[in-house]
Amino acid sequence: MQLPLERGPISRHVIATLANGEEQASPLALGTGAVVDDADTQLALWTIYELHYRGFDGIPADREWDLGLLTLRRDIEARFERELRDGTRDRLVVVPSDGDIGRQLMDLVAADDSPSPAAFLQRRASREQLLDYLRERSVQQLKESDAQSFVLPRLDGPAKAALAELQYDEYGGGRPERLHATLYADALDAAGLDRTYGAYIDDVSALSLACANAMTMFGLNRRLRGAAMGHLAAFEASSSVPSRKIAAGMERVGFPDAVAAYFHEHVEADAVHEHLASSDICGAMVADDPSLRDDVLFGAASCLLLDALSGGELLERWTSGLEQAS
DSSP: OOOOOOOSHHHHHHHHHHHTTOSSOOOOOOOSSOSTTOHHHHHHHHHHHHTTTTOOTTOOGGGGGOHHHHHHHHHHHHHHHHHHHHHHHHHHTTSOSSSOHHHHHHHHHHHOOOOOHHHHHHHTOOHHHHHHHHHHHHHHHTTTTHHHHTTGGGOOHHHHHHHHHHHHHHTGGGOGGGOHHHHHHHHHHHTTSOOSTTTTTTTSOHHHHHHHHHHHHHHHOGGGHHHHHHHHHHHHHTTHHHHHHHHHHHHHTTOOHHHHHHHHHHHHHHHHHHHIIIIIIIIHHHHHOGGGHHHHHHHHHHHHHHHHHHHHHHHHHHHHHHHHHO
């Protein structure tokens, strides 16, 4: 994968440091603006994170441990996490401090009434808008479940076994062609899009980057393992019904079966995974270490917040012209 195009001074610093072969990135101070929806900062963070995944063409693998980039990553993460904690406070203030964590996660998801693009994609979206959606989601779906795999060595007992079971399913049950990331790549290909990992990184929005980056931030930081699994539980619990609607939209405009097949796969799989993630993983984690409860709920609320922000942005993009014409 090639390095992305810069989107401002922070991503320029990261990309130039890697491209120029500097021995270590020099210090860089962040500005004072918000980072959640800032394309420059989110791209910089995504680029640093990708050094822990598949890396970039011509960039030595040991740049993963560049102390200057790790310092910048830490600074961005601190700001990102703080904004997510601030943004989720209202969602979490009503959650009791005790009780069954699995039930609380499901209640948190059920209480979310944020606009979802799924109904629009099902009934009204044009072919180009559906393609737009596929491109935007490619940044996270082409590495589906990889961020959560960082958490496996940080768990033990029932929670570890349950996460391994869920990941085995996400990774195709031993069949490479059934890897969920491969199914998404097949969907892109069938829709006439580029299936290559990272192909649309220069096109996706800041919030699409933020959705992917949050999962990696939670997965890579051991202290946030509770948030990583809470995020996973909310993601699984909130995706089955939307997947059914999106599949119907893909079929409505006449895309090949392989496009809708990815979403059909998640109608059934995520309905099963929601219990596995909320009760068997998060429930076991909190039973073993009650101090993880707040972070589990924080991770779930962060998933819902970012999905709401990203979904709202997409709906505004797609419907602004319709509203002006009416």
